[in-house]
């Protein structure tokens with residue numbers, strides 16, 4: 001970005017919400033990644049629309065960050081603008097069993113809100129460390145449920161700056177997939193339809209799932225969750241175990257021995273280490289089983 005372009009950003013977003021050369025390892029659960037050239041906290045739909053339009057017109061790369069829990073950011077960082085929704089775009093409200101959650105809200109906050117309101121159906125998401133926006137794009141899910149089962153509608157910002165509401169059918173949800181991966185829509189909020197439940201049962205279900213995660217997943221290390229998508233009729237972790245890759249490492253990037261489906265960062269892993277390990281795992285699993293694993297983790301940056 002040129003100095004003039006950087007200065008123009010101050011006309012769109014207050015100066016104290018723009019940072020230059022911000023280390024992305026502070027904003028990803030992998031604790032990996034070089035600097036974002038320009039890191040912007042967005043507090044309204046208007047700001048997001050203006051920022052997006054400015055980047056489009058000026059040919060500046062634009063990346064929308066959720067909670068950074070499904071990302072592998074390059075060691076060379078991310079050129080252009082990395083924008084994320086701040087507190088003012090993270091509200092959660094309820095009307096007649098329908099929770100309206102803005103894109104910046106965390107899934108944990110939505111799950112706790114549902115618990116307070118005595119609404120059941122969102123317990124599955126309590127332990128997924130992402131935002132509503134990121135979860136909509138990924139159709140995040142766990143323990144037999146996913147966003148597609150509870151989302152009624154999604155409000156999006158279209159590339160031309162208009163606001164539109166998509167029905168759940170229009171979201172085209174599939175396994176770890178939604179239309180947000182095809183069209184540059186920015187999710188602004190979602191209507192989540194839940195039903196009345198017994199608060200004690202909801203709390204117990206959330207605790208039970210949290211315990212199951214702690215037992216099975218290497219939550220004590222930075223990671224981006226499951227590194228690979230689940231291949232049809234199989235499990236990535238099982239295929240990786242069978243290929244003899246448990247504990248395989250490149251530098252500090254390691255195939256977790258606790259859960260072979262996770263690559264963890266044992267300290268100072270670089271994005272390059274993780275990428276090389278991903279390729280080794282894909283090749284060896286393919287040689288062993290004939291199945292080519294697809295990364296679930298999204299690679300971002302140069």
Ligand SMILES: Cc1cc2nc3c(=O)[nH]c(=O)nc-3n(C[C@H](O)[C@H](O)[C@H](O)COP(=O)(O)OP(=O)(O)OC[C@H]3O[C@@H](n4cnc5c(N)ncnc54)[C@H](O)[C@@H]3O)c2cc1C
Pocket residue numbers: 029063064065066067068069070071103127128129130131132133134135136137138139140141142180185186187188219223224225226298
């Ligand atoms: C320990 C651990 C456990 C995990 N367990 C699970 C699990 O059980 N199930 C599961 O599905 N995932 C799991 N994940 C992965 C991750 O939490 C999910 O994919 C989550 O939905 C990502 O959300 P995020 O806000 O962090 O998005 P990010 O990782 O920041 O971004 C992901 C993608 O979403 C896009 N995006 C972000 N916000 C928006 C928006 N407002 N509009 C449009 N696009 C947007 C980004 O541009 C990017 O392409 C886990 C991760 C970790 C670290």
